[in-house]
Amino acid sequence: MEQPESITPTIKISELATITPASGTAMQLQSEKPITYTVRAQDGSSKNYTLVFQYNQPLVQAEMNLLEGKYYLSYPKNEDLVVRGENVLPDEAQTKGYLVDKDGKETLLSFSQPPTSFIAQFNTPEDLKPGKYHIKLISGRYTKLTDVFEVFLPTLYNVIKWQDYTGKKGGDLVLNINSKETYELYFKADFDHFIAIDNLNNEYTINNVIFDAATMTIKLSIPVSVQGNAIKSLKMMDKNGNLLSEGNFNISLN
Template sequence: MQKEIFKHKLLVFNYALAALLLMLTYSCKKKYPDFPYNEIEKFSIKDVSGTELNAAIQEKNIIIYWPPFQDQPDSIQPQIAVSDRAIITPKSGSKIPFKEGFSYEVKAQNGSINTYTLKIANNQPLPYFEVNELVINLNRSMSLFGDYLIPDATQTSVYLVDKNKKETLLTINSISNNAVNVNIPLVLSQDTSHYHIKVITGKRNLTKGPYYIDRPLLALGTVTLPADVLTVKRGQSIVFKHSATPGTLKYYAQTGRYATVAITSRITRSVPMQITDTEITLTIPQDFPLGATYGSISFLVEDKAKGTWQRRTSPFTVVQ
């Protein structure tokens, strides 16, 4: 009897054990849903000095505030943390171009995808400047004084903008963070006229004006007489060479041109002259005093002070 009871208990135990093993097997095979998370949780890079910069993640944008006045690199290697069991492409630490519009793809375990776009915030201060010239002339330099200019001619540029919005890039002579000196060319789209001045520095630009740009100043430079011209007869023409910038004279009147020749320190004679971009021609009048030596001549192009040049030339003597 006891033997039968033992067999019965053993049979019950075996059934219970089998049921338990079946339950364990079933529970092990139970499938849990894949994770749906596909977010960027942290995105950081290092600036030029090695300081860590943490990007702001807003509405699927990765916004980086790059320090002002630091040169931006062409590429970066971000360190990125994403949601649990998600995969990001390109992966964290990969070198990418440092430019707006570059995108990352974050794929969740369940296959859902989020796309993030890189944006670089303009953290550069707005520049300002003033023109440090009472009169701006063609073919001269012009200085601008202000602040927050990037002292690099590859990142800062100055333009003249005419009434038709045509821009002329100016050559930079010198530049600092608070001043820039540029050349105004001899010929512009509108020549003497009103222009706006536009400064681009880094990602910032500022336009001011209009400013009037006047005609070039007269500057003959050197005036020379050929070395073999020592004596000149009455009625004879003599030719002086000058080194004025070609094209300057077109801005001045064609009438009223003459030369004032010094006979003594107190006596002068006015002599008609013809002038080109390279030469000045004088014709000695028939009544010029003989035997006098002349070496100081004032060349007057217009009846205005800015049209007068006075140069001491090689001496010459007038003979019959």
């Protein structure tokens, strides 16, 4: 049952007394603000009566359904933002979600599915950028803030196919592109170079990387100075040395 926005109480008093606000006056329901009535008798004396609303809605709990507080963008569609909780009102009119960025800017979220008592599931904004956020969930009289979670660019597996590769020190290595759309949408504008990490945990900078959308391949040169016999992970970096994405791979070296 939906909570009404107002009530209209009928109050009986003695014939020559008056009451303010008058009987039959509509009162807005405000959970934290009681209403005071003043009854004035015929002799001019008065007495105040306070109306306090009591709600049966139990305390709402809410937390993000994310592993280690990390959310990864993806193509062609981002995963929903899912808030798990307790005592959420299963009514879109009484339950709302807002995405709040680090500066406090709030964006109203639309439901991807009707809310239940335990889950509020929202569509991810199309313009969502990497950064730190939390969700403000309003359900009935309660407002809950989730813990902060961080949004990242897609994992490197969205760009490069995860499979066994074989290369040669000092030679070219060809990797297969998993999704050229992911690369072009999220990385093309900022990508500058790779950092390769061998099985001895040494790092090597790899420049002059060629992304070939026509053949769906990535060609990069393996430094002749690599000391290990395999590359275990790759990092995509921008020109300022900031990490864009990373992933573990099995690249054997001859």
